[in-house]
Amino acid sequence: MAEDPNYKSRIKILRTGILEMQEYLKKQSISTIILVTGFDGAGKGQIIHRFNEWLDPRTVQTHSFWHHSDEERDRPYYWRYWKCMPPKGKTAIFFGSWYADLIAGKVYGEISEESFHLQKQKILFFEKMLTMDGVHLLKFWLHLTREEQLSKKEDLEKNTQFHWKTQPDDWFNEGHYQKFWEVSESVLQATDHERARWISIPAADPDYRDYLVAKKFVESVQLEIKGDSEAENLNQSPAPVPNSFRPLAHPNGSKEEPASNISKEEYETVLPELQEKLFNLAWEFYYQKKTAFLIFEGWDAAGKGGCIRRIIQSIDARLFEVIPVSAPTQQEHDQHYLWRFWRDLPRAGRMAIFDRSWYGRVLVERVEGFAKTKEWQRAYEEIIEFEHQLISPGNVMQKFWLEISPETQLKRFQKRQDIPFKRFKIGPEDWRNRGKWDEYQIATDDMIQKTSSQSAPWAVINANNKKFARIEVLKIICKVMSEALNPVSKKNSPTTAP
Amino acid sequence: MAEDPNYKSRIKILRTGILEMQEYLKKQSISTIILVTGFDGAGKGQIIHRFNEWLDPRTVQTHSFWHHSDEERDRPYYWRYWKCMPPKGKTAIFFGSWYADLIAGKVYGEISEESFHLQKQKILFFEKMLTMDGVHLLKFWLHLTREEQLSKKEDLEKNTQFHWKTQPDDWFNEGHYQKFWEVSESVLQATDHERARWISIPAADPDYRDYLVAKKFVESVQLEIKGDSEAENLNQSPAPVPNSFRPLAHPNGSKEEPASNISKEEYETVLPELQEKLFNLAWEFYYQKKTAFLIFEGWDAAGKGGCIRRIIQSIDARLFEVIPVSAPTQQEHDQHYLWRFWRDLPRAGRMAIFDRSWYGRVLVERVEGFAKTKEWQRAYEEIIEFEHQLISPGNVMQKFWLEISPETQLKRFQKRQDIPFKRFKIGPEDWRNRGKWDEYQIATDDMIQKTSSQSAPWAVINANNKKFARIEVLKIICKVMSEALNPVSKKNSPTTAP
Numbered sequence: 001m002a003e004d005p006n007y008k009s010r011i012k013i014l015r016t017g018i019l020e021m022q023e024y025l026k027k028q029s030i031s032t033i034i035l036v037t038g039f040d041g042a043g044k045g046q047i048i049h050r051f052n053e054w055l056d057p058r059t060v061q062t063h064s065f066w067h068h069s070d071e072e073r074d075r076p077y078y079w080r081y082w083k084c085m086p087p088k089g090k091t092a093i094f095f096g097s098w099y100a101d102l103i104a105g106k107v108y109g110e111i112s113e114e115s116f117h118l119q120k121q122k123i124l125f126f127e128k129m130l131t132m133d134g135v136h137l138l139k140f141w142l143h144l145t146r147e148e149q150l151s152k153k154e155d156l157e158k159n160t161q162f163h164w165k166t167q168p169d170d171w172f173n174e175g176h177y178q179k180f181w182e183v184s185e186s187v188l189q190a191t192d193h194e195r196a197r198w199i200s201i202p203a204a205d206p207d208y209r210d211y212l213v214a215k216k217f218v219e220s221v222q223l224e225i226k227g228d229s230e231a232e233n234l235n236q237s238p239a240p241v242p243n244s245f246r247p248l249a250h251p252n253g254s255k256e257e258p259a260s261n262i263s264k265e266e267y268e269t270v271l272p273e274l275q276e277k278l279f280n281l282a283w284e285f286y287y288q289k290k291t292a293f294l295i296f297e298g299w300d301a302a303g304k305g306g307c308i309r310r311i312i313q314s315i316d317a318r319l320f321e322v323i324p325v326s327a328p329t330q331q332e333h334d335q336h337y338l339w340r341f342w343r344d345l346p347r348a349g350r351m352a353i354f355d356r357s358w359y360g361r362v363l364v365e366r367v368e369g370f371a372k373t374k375e376w377q378r379a380y381e382e383i384i385e386f387e388h389q390l391i392s393p394g395n396v397m398q399k400f401w402l403e404i405s406p407e408t409q410l411k412r413f414q415k416r417q418d419i420p421f422k423r424f425k426i427g428p429e430d431w432r433n434r435g436k437w438d439e440y441q442i443a444t445d446d447m448i449q450k451t452s453s454q455s456a457p458w459a460v461i462n463a464n465n466k467k468f469a470r471i472e473v474l475k476i477i478c479k480v481m482s483e484a485l486n487p488v489s490k491k492n493s494p495t496t497a498p
Numbered sequence: 499m500a501e502d503p504n505y506k507s508r509i510k511i512l513r514t515g516i517l518e519m520q521e522y523l524k525k526q527s528i529s530t531i532i533l534v535t536g537f538d539g540a541g542k543g544q545i546i547h548r549f550n551e552w553l554d555p556r557t558v559q560t561h562s563f564w565h566h567s568d569e570e571r572d573r574p575y576y577w578r579y580w581k582c583m584p585p586k587g588k589t590a591i592f593f594g595s596w597y598a599d600l601i602a603g604k605v606y607g608e609i610s611e612e613s614f615h616l617q618k619q620k621i622l623f624f625e626k627m628l629t630m631d632g633v634h635l636l637k638f639w640l641h642l643t644r645e646e647q648l649s650k651k652e653d654l655e656k657n658t659q660f661h662w663k664t665q666p667d668d669w670f671n672e673g674h675y676q677k678f679w680e681v682s683e684s685v686l687q688a689t690d691h692e693r694a695r696w697i698s699i700p701a702a703d704p705d706y707r708d709y710l711v712a713k714k715f716v717e718s719v720q721l722e723i724k725g726d727s728e729a730e731n732l733n734q735s736p737a738p739v740p741n742s743f744r745p746l747a748h749p750n751g752s753k754e755e756p757a758s759n760i761s762k763e764e765y766e767t768v769l770p771e772l773q774e775k776l777f778n779l780a781w782e783f784y785y786q787k788k789t790a791f792l793i794f795e796g797w798d799a800a801g802k803g804g805c806i807r808r809i810i811q812s813i814d815a816r817l818f819e820v821i822p823v824s825a826p827t828q829q830e831h832d833q834h835y836l837w838r839f840w841r842d843l844p845r846a847g848r849m850a851i852f853d854r855s856w857y858g859r860v861l862v863e864r865v866e867g868f869a870k871t872k873e874w875q876r877a878y879e880e881i882i883e884f885e886h887q888l889i890s891p892g893n894v895m896q897k898f899w900l901e902i903s904p905e906t907q908l909k910r911f912q913k914r915q916d917i918p919f920k921r922f923k924i925g926p927e928d929w930r931n932r933g934k935w936d937e938y939q940i941a942t943d944d945m946i947q948k949t950s951s952q953s954a955p956w957a958v959i960n961a962n963n964k965k966f967a968r969i970e971v972l973k974i975i976c977k978v979m980s981e982a983l984n985p986v987s988k989k990n991s992p993t994t995a996p
Contacts, residue, residue: 012919015918015919016918016919018919019919019921019922023922044815045814045815048815049807049810049811049815052807052810052820053807054919056922056923057803057820057822057853058822058824060822061822062815062819062820064815064816066816069567069568069569069845070567070568070569071567071568071569095815095816096816305555309547309550309551312547312550313547316543317542317543317546317547317560317562317593318562318564318593318594321560322550322555322560324555324556324558324559326556329829330828330829331827331828331829347567355555420513420514421510421513421514421516421517421552423514423517424517424521424554425554
């Protein structure tokens with residue numbers, strides 16, 4: 001390989017620019033992800049070393065993704081990447097990424113053509129979501145021609161200093177090169193989009209390669225600086241909500257339905273029956289490694305907590321997790337709004353019960369103006385995709401909206417103030433929210449219409465009578481969980497579980 | 499079971515107190531851990547449900563610890579618990595804990611008497627460390643006599659509502675009861691200490707049990723409020739540093755040694771040789787599932803970054819992680835100072851390279867007064883124990899102090915200001931620290947003397963000549979890693995790794 005002192009000195013000059021750009025990203029609270037991928041032998045590892053050399057290491061973290069751990073296999077595919085998302089102002093370098101599995105899977109014939117196509121779409125959506133949230137995503141493809149790859153091999157054999165950096169045999173196989181490039185090219189084409197263009201780097205000459213990568217890094221941030229206002233414009237019109245997901249009415253009864261009741265006797269008979277059923281269903285879900293996601297939203301004082309308590313009372317404590325969701329912490333605020341929900345996803349076979357959820361984005365954040373219009377507008381589609389990933393391995397999701405009348409709420413607020421140990425549940429904020437009843441109503445209607453689907457339906461529960469609501473909720477849970485079970489014979493008794 | 503309406507109403511009265519106590523803990527930024535353990539059938543799960551009912555759920559999280567995942571098995575034992583530590587002001591309820599594994603292990607004869615004894619000491623140390631850091635630790639033991647346990651069984655069989663809450667057969671076995679209680683009692687005795695007393699609850703009558711638990715919770719916080727000043731006193735004298743860990747002099751050379759040099763030619767011959775050796779050692783460590791912890795501390799501008807780059811250049815990017823350590827974030831600040839290092843521990847078989855480390859506690863935090871005297875004084879012992887846990891599964895730890903003279907530092911600072919792309923490395927803080935050279939010197943000497951041990955030694959490196967220092971560091975790493983390898987034949991070539 002010809003040493004070109006010119007490129008080396010050019011890199012030296014660029015290094016100041018790299019640091020200035022990094023400083024800009026930090027000051028603007030922009031998270032940066034640098035993906036490095038490409039041909040074997042093209043120097044992916046070396047580029048990662050370069051970035052570690054060039055950048056101020058205090059705001060950079062390198063993540064290498066390799067074998068999936070059992071914790072990762074027990075969760076939706078993107079979980080391992082969400083775990084490593086850089087917070088605002090920080091940079092993450094990804095060695096191995098969502099591209100590596102996809103390309104290798106296709107090259108070695110482990111995934112079907114259909115799944116290959118679908119995964120490319122998923123990547124596109126995922127990257128769009130991140131970049132629209134302000135992530136600066138840089139994707140480097142290190143390219144080698146077949147001739148260059150062979151000459152790399154010779155170099156490696158001749159070079160006494162680095163001969164120990166061995167490479168797999170596949171690497172030198174003509175057929176493998178062709179197949180790998182064919183698959184990769186199709187992936188690159190499908191995932192090259194306005195906000196995250198692929199940067200293809202000719203990688204034969206290491207110095208030129210390094211120089212180009214440095215230059216492209218600087219240019220990409222300069223473009224970001226220059227294009228801030230233009231990007232704003234691009235972003236004006238929200239992503240359209242896919243029609244197929246829009247049911248025309250509330251899926252479970254109408255809000256205008258009169259208060260429904262249940263007698264004390266019936267309640268006390270039915271409750272333990274349903275709880276027993278749920279106890280067994282939870283164990284069966286555990287055996288079948290299925291996860292049930294139960295999402296609770298509703299007006300303040302609608303009785304979410306009471307419903308959730310009736311559910312968890314009847315489930316073994318090892319089999320569920322309640323995730324109470326309130327205003328984001330600083331750490332959560334420094335990430336995409338879905339990040340904290342990814343973080344809290346349970347392993348396969350557990351039930352996850354969300355006391356409030358990601359729907360805050362289109363409810364409180366919309367009404368109170370915490371999210372910009374375009375942000376909450378594109379959230380519907382983002383949430384649909386997010387939920388789709390959660391349920392796709394055969395899991396179950398049921399979303400509950402607990403509906404009460406303003407009069408019922410008023411009565412309950414007053415009661416909360418009267419009972420000492422319930423007083424903590426009521427504060428000035430609750431009264432303030434009450435004043436915005438109509439705005440919340442509109443947001444709720446939009447939410448239910450735009451995010452209900454066959455596989456992740458909303459159930460609107462008339463919760464003016466607490467007992468009735470609890471029974472309704474338990475009935476629906478038992479129903480959807482029963483329907484989702486594989487028709488296998490019941491395993492051993494619960495306590496002999498591994 | 500006799501229903502005692504009295505206890506139920508007493509609990510109602512206590513509930514306001516519980517919430518007030520929780521509010522106090524929150525306002526005082528105290529983290530709370532509630533451990534629930536005891537006999538099978540005593541109602542551990544029910545107590546956890548009660549706490550979820552009584553406490554404001556927004557600051558409570560319940561964690562159940564069950565089977566260990568592969569990610570957990572690949573790290574030191576306490577990692578799974580550190581992951582779930584409540585930040586300041588929050589409460590964590592632990593169902594299953596460090597007690598469960600220990601008691602079960604001993605009952606079923608899976609651990610030796612010696613290991614049983616050692617584990618009890620580890621628990622004691624661990625809990626003391628947490629509580630001295632301000633964690634409010636509540637440990638409930640739910641007790642049943644043999645007669646009560648048998649009567650529970652009858653109840654369960656008679657009770658139509660809850661007959662489905664099955665229990666293991668072991669439970670009713672006379673021998674098991676005796677053995678379980680014998681082991682448990684010995685654990686309780688060994689781990690009952692001033693700052694985390696066991697609270698033993700007679701659990702036969704559910705209402706009385708619940709009432710007692712509620713009462714003890716309130717009382718424990720009241721004691722905390724009352725005892726704040728007394729506790730201060732208890733805490734005055736720092737834990738003594740164990741003598742056995744104090745070597746009399748720096749283990750690797752003395753600081754007064756004259757500047758050591760290496761010729762450019764020798765450097766360029768030796769460097770690649772050592773890098774090749776390290777490349778292979780890293781793979782061998784991966785195969786043998788051993789972790790190497792390399793800790794870098796030293797004066798500003800001593801060349802830590804340069805040393806680290808020479809190390810990672812020669813290791814496959816999947817096999818190491820560099821963890822740069824700077825001032826804690828708010829999230830990290832809300833936890834024990836060791837928490838963030840636990841969080842970043844790599845899986846078995848990887849190398850972890852810390853660019854600065856937990857030693858900040860006894861260096862910058864001591865000198866700048868960020869830690870109280872008693873805090874940094876007890877840190878020596880805490881760090882020794884922490885490192886012991888990291889290295890005990892056959893891992894390796896090597897700590898480097900890069901020593902330079904004040905004159906060398908001055909020269910390098912000036913150079914940093916002259917080279918544009920190095921300017922980011924120097925700021926007013928560096929000049930300020932330079933003014934405290936003597937104080938840092940004392941802190942460094944204390945640190946090296948008090949925390950060097952056979953299994954986690956410090957190497958003091960004369961770093962006035964950068965090239966010499968890099969070679970020294972690489973030599974030492976290769977030496978300690980070679981010595982730690984099991985004498986097995988070398989596996990396949992690196993790239994055919996699974």
